[in-house]
Amino acid sequence: MVEPGATPWSAPAPVAVRQSSLRERNLAAIVAAVCRAEVPPSRADLAAELSMTRATAGRLVDELVAARVVDEVDRSQGARGRPAKGLLPGTGIVGLGLAVETDRLLVRAVDLRGRVVGERVVGSSAGDAESVLDALAHQAREVRRGLQGRRLVGVGVALPGIVDDDGRLLRAPNLRWNDVDVAGILASVGGRHRVLVANEADMAALVEAEPRPGRLGPWTDFVHVSAAVGVGGAIVSGGRVVAGEHGAAGELGHVCVDPSGPACGCGSTGCLEQYVGLRAVAEVSGLPRDRVATGLAAGAAAGDPRCVAAVEQVTHALSVALASVVNVVGISSVVLGGHLAALDPATIEAIRARLDARVIGSRWKPVQVTVARGDHAAAATGAAHRALADVVARPATWV
Amino acid sequence: MVEPGATPWSAPAPVAVRQSSLRERNLAAIVAAVCRAEVPPSRADLAAELSMTRATAGRLVDELVAARVVDEVDRSQGARGRPAKGLLPGTGIVGLGLAVETDRLLVRAVDLRGRVVGERVVGSSAGDAESVLDALAHQAREVRRGLQGRRLVGVGVALPGIVDDDGRLLRAPNLRWNDVDVAGILASVGGRHRVLVANEADMAALVEAEPRPGRLGPWTDFVHVSAAVGVGGAIVSGGRVVAGEHGAAGELGHVCVDPSGPACGCGSTGCLEQYVGLRAVAEVSGLPRDRVATGLAAGAAAGDPRCVAAVEQVTHALSVALASVVNVVGISSVVLGGHLAALDPATIEAIRARLDARVIGSRWKPVQVTVARGDHAAAATGAAHRALADVVARPATWV
DNA sequence: GAGATTAGTTTGATGAGTGAACTTAAGTCG
């Protein structure tokens, strides 16, 4: 996953900054502050928080209001002095999120406040990439038509596979797609906007990190496991999804649990996916695939021996694989998503305890394990957030 | 490892930027450009490269020259026009790097050009932390005394253990130290400068990424394995060492190779360290510990069955453990250091090939495996670089 | 030695933020 502005982190700017960069920077600071605020701040609040003068804050906010990136609302409360006008992320700015899942196509339009302002979900007829993506594009255009004068600022696409920097899907085993130019095929949906393509696990993790655009959730550093037929993952550090060289970071499904374990489609043996993927869990537990999420914990609680065995297998494999991950990336919170989000608290605690035993740093900071918030369209929401992230990061281009 | 203050320019600034930030930023851009240049650039070269005007470049360079952060040199070559004055990183700026190893204490003074301008190596009498660190501080003061008017800008300390953000060594199994306030004990060495403490693997990786301060080496994204009695590691992305929440990232030694393997001191089982650490390799190969680096490859080549077995064990364990790491962090280059740097090319290739088979992204980007440059004081050099990094990142505070 | 060429410097203009004074729109209190 590539960052919006792509000037990496804090690297010494490769090129000089000029006066206009100052303004861009401060516009971004204001948008970020408005997005993360719990209550709508006034211009004066922003000036104090960002240690700029009221004059500057006022001028910049005026520009943002004109561009509809922030909205003014009445904040009539019985305070002394001239009443402040509260500022909120603009509802006139929306991002479009698209997702291809193994059996569904999703489109979501989300505004800067994180509200869903348009949605479509359709079952996908398995088929070749071109026709499935055409169907998706059609749905997206329908959602776009319903936006009623709101400003579309970008399109994100979440895919269950490995994606390169140019928006090409290199490989999606569970879709049986190889080397598909997704960004190119969907370009028409974005109009003049770039179509941002990324792995669904990264997109889902984005929502976990930022439940609303520009507003960090309770977790800013965690490893996100998103389990379905395939097991993916993402590493989030400081509220940002960590990319690998080719956006290939976070392939948790292929961390080795046991080198003498079963062969995996990836060419290796004993991969995590072979223990906790939907296919494996369904087989061991005897549950049909679409009942695993809802039925596994209940089955185990009821004493069904196959369900108990499946839960034990999941617990064991996750604790081994995640311990390696936590030791390597030094991030000690884990969020479980997909069908793993339905595990019961006792199992979660068992995983946590076994992880603690294997993690070298747990003595100073115990490992935390939680489950993802239940959003049936996390990846699509994340894709929309991804599109909106550009406005939050560089509002100057939208003013 | 924590970044030097660095207000990231690209991340949403938590606070407004003002005119002076512009200057700070552009000073940093110039220093970075001077450091990474292959030939000493002129003011005009810098202006062109950074797309600022010659006027601006000239003024900022003048300030840096006055502060001795960059030096002017004659660049008399038969070119037309007024001869340019070349610019090089200043030799008047030095960082001090300290390292505690299991049997040695090292101190190195390095200038901004990456030249060693002072060094001391002494054997360490095993002892309690306080007395060992006092001895180290004494050596450091001696080196500092020999700096002859150069400006000391910081002190870095490399330690074989886990370190927290405040410069406390939490745990160093191979030194048998626990919870030592290293930064506090060594504060006198730094004078008014902060003492920057980090894991030796991170410091060594820094030198691999940046052979000279501010100048990236051939690898900017890699996983660095530093093997000795303990096995540590560091993840370098974009030329920067990735920190975990508590600088605990990169604990490669405790990635699980086989959950049913031997117990490890960390409380887990089958950790990489139990297969490729100096202790394990010495035992399997029958070589004395201090001969492992030099004798292992030779022994295996000569057909010694114990050495062959040791090499096979190392090959197997590294390929399993590193595959997980590469899949998780999405970085496909691996640099082997410590006694692993002495493995012969055939073994390196065998590790590479087995890794390729296990890495999900290898189809698009084959895994690369190389060995570290042989620097007997990599950690101390890295610590000195770490101290100098602050000048490169924020020269304005030194002007 | 005149001319060409490029490095570096000087000078005034521009744009963005600062500080302080000013205006506006409430609530408070006699």
Place this chain on the structure above:
DNA sequence: CGACTTAAGTTCACTCATCAAACTAATCTC
């Protein structure tokens, strides 16, 4: 009810870093 207090927002002159362009300096070429 009207004067006073309080705080938000606005205006305006000022500062500072960069830009643009003219100018000076030093060397090579012919």
